[in-house]
Amino acid sequence: MTGPGIRPATLATGGMVSTSHPAASLAGVQVLAAGGNAIDATLAMAAMTWLTLPGQCGIGGDAFAVVREPDGRVWTVNGSGYGPDGGTPDFYAAQGFSSIPLDGALAVAVPGAPAALAALAAGGATRPLDELWEPAARRAETGLACSARTAGDVAAALSAIAHDGDLRAVYAPAGAPPHVGTRLPQPELAATIRRLGRDPRGFYHGEFAERAVAALRAGGAPFSGDEWAAGWDVGAEAPVSGRYAGAVLHQTPLPTPGWMVLQQAALCDGVVGFSGWMGADAIDRMARAARVAFQDRFALCGADNSGPAEVLAPARLAAQRRDLDARRESRAPVDVRAGDTTSTVAVDADGRAVSFIHSLAFTFGAKLTVPGTGVVLNNRLGRGAYLIAGHPNEVAPRRKPLHTLNAWIVTDEAGGLRHVGNTPGGDGQVQWNMQVLSHLLDHGLDPAEAVSAPRFTVFPGSDADVIGRPDELRVEHGLPDDTLRGLERAGHRLVAQPPLGGGGSVQVVSVDDRGVLCGAADPRQEGIALGVD
Known part of the structure; x- marks a missing residue:
């Protein structure tokens, strides 16, 4: 039934991946060719998409996956976090909000992506995270060529990006979106990728977590730090x-x-x-x-x-x-x-399959970085939680906002x-x-x-x-x-x-x-x- 404009499907027997960017697909298929499994390939592709589609996903976002094992068992990981412990309905009402802002610190929920990726790795990776993420770290250092999608994303969010110094330095140093093909080096993000590859728990505990919570508090978001630490609690779950x-x-x-x-x-x-x-x-x-x-x-x-x-x-x-x-x-x-989201799929020669999806919510999330880290924070709280009294999705401490992923x-x-x-x-x-x-x-x-x-x-x-x-x-x-x-x-x-x-x-x-x-x-x-x- 293939018709005009439909590219032929790819065929293989030893494993396959598919993503929304060639560099991400290449990262995954190289892992499979080197003997890694579908979970390994997914972890490598996730890190590469932080660079290929930075408006769509990132370390500061959320992530979800469904895994089918060779014996037929199916499990999931669900990485999303809470809003701030002080983010009660009364807090937003006192500031006159009828909906949670979509930009800035008030829009942010605790990122679930690092914890989800660590749980995915614990569930069956054969290679350590730092090895799987090193290619992405190297590309972040040297700079990946800007795609048409990223140039368009920067143009769409340019006025908000201009208010965050770290975002502006990478994507709009001259006050305009980058041209397609422009290399976008991110040495601070490279260092963060390597650091989290060695210890993803460090995103939620210790110096990185303290820096993130301090930046959010400075922006007016009532984070206690305890809800940030609770974001690490991600494990395998049954599917529906x-x-x-x-x-x-x-x-x-x-x-x-x-x-x-x-x-x-x-x-x-x-x-x-x-x-x-x-x-x-x-x-x-x-x-x-x-x-x-x-x-x-x-x-x-x-x-x-x-x-x-x-x-x-x-x-x-x-x-x-x-x-x-x-x-x-x-x-x-x-x-x-x-x-704004991106996703990957991977199947290995043993029949193990992973469907993976991650997001910052809207383009470049809250347009807010954790200073000095290259990490862009999501706007999932603003995107997903309601200010509707009594609603089951009304914003509340330790209640995660609903997702589209x-x-x-x-x-x-x-x-x-x-x-x-x-x-x-x-x-x-x-x-x-x-x-x-x-x-x-x-x-x-x-x-x-x-x-x-x-x-x-x-x-x-x-x-x-x-x-x-x-x-x-x-x-x-x-x-x-x-x-x-x-x-x-x-x-x-x-x-x-x-x-x-x-x-x-x-x-x-x-x-x-x-x-x-x-x-x-x-x-x-x-x-x-x-x-x-």
């Missing part, structure tokens, strides 16, 4: 799992929205696969299921409650399926926003690996992941076809300036005219997007019955899949 089209879907648990993909799968199973690929009925069902999932998230879910268990209860899902069959649905506002692995009923994938893209993630899963499982597309297929996204969000506007279904160019007419007849207000203009950067690796790996990276970014034979 469900079924779709005869396969088993394994997802990251709370605070991620992995359950939202499982909910959409339950609402679409046995319907979308019989509606014709990318036909109006299939897209209508998936779009309505996505709206239901977002409404349930807004109404019911926080990072530390049982909302997902309630949402995924069989009787409740059955009732929602009946409503969707009859095209009955509520019209509550939903929170659908963009986001999620990662998935698909196995057969016996635990055999079938697919591993993910995508960045804020609240588009749970929608596009469902679409890709349908392409793979309902229609048998190969990874290149699945990641290149036209994308659609429900919108708007719940921001004050859009509440009450009619729902939109944003559709990339490439859907047949009869599909578009059918969606309009079904009541959707369509908004056209250019070819490959819908967002995201999907990575997929699949395995067939012979053990041959087939992988592809989304053409919407600069990524590539590479394999080892």
